[in-house]
Amino acid sequence: MEKYLLTPPFNRRPVTINTLCVVGACTCIMIKMAVEKAFKTLGISELDIDVQPTVEDSPRGDRSRDPDIIVTVGLRANDFREMMPNTIVIEIRDLAKQDQIVREIRDALVEVGWLKEVI
Incomplete structure (x- = not known):
């Protein structure tokens, strides 16, 4: 299995990741669990990431600034890219397929x- 090193353009803080619920039913919590599992699969320590669930009406959540990464399911990914141009927006296509989420x-x-x- 491949292992990866997370190398954002900053140091001394975890990468901030918000998971967005865009279809209701608390999918942000399911996305959060899938994201944490994906990073673990990639060999990234949970100390290197700070994952928080939030809703599309408040994609920043309770953070004082935009998150480094947003992970969402749904059709609004481009809207979030426009709203927060310095944030990496990752759209998950199928929440039931963990291997695909990791990829x-x-x-x-x-x-x-x-x-x-x-290596």
């Missing part, structure tokens, strides 16, 4: 240079 997160973070494979 979607991995691919998005590799693309922006925040994730590097450890």
Whole structure:
């Protein structure tokens, strides 16, 4: 199994990740659990990430600034990209497929240079 190193363009703080509920039924909590599991699968310590569930009406949640990453399910990903241009927005296509979630997160973070494979 591959292991990765999380390398955001800052240090000395965890990467802030908000999971957004856009369809109701508390999906933000289910997304939060899937995201935490995905980062663990990638070999990233839970100390390196700060994941908080929130709702689409308040994508920043209780943070004082925009999160580093937003993970959502649904059709509003582009709206969030426009609203918060410095935030990485990752759209999960199927919450029931954990392997796919890991790939979607991995691919998005590799693309922006925040994730590097450890050999």
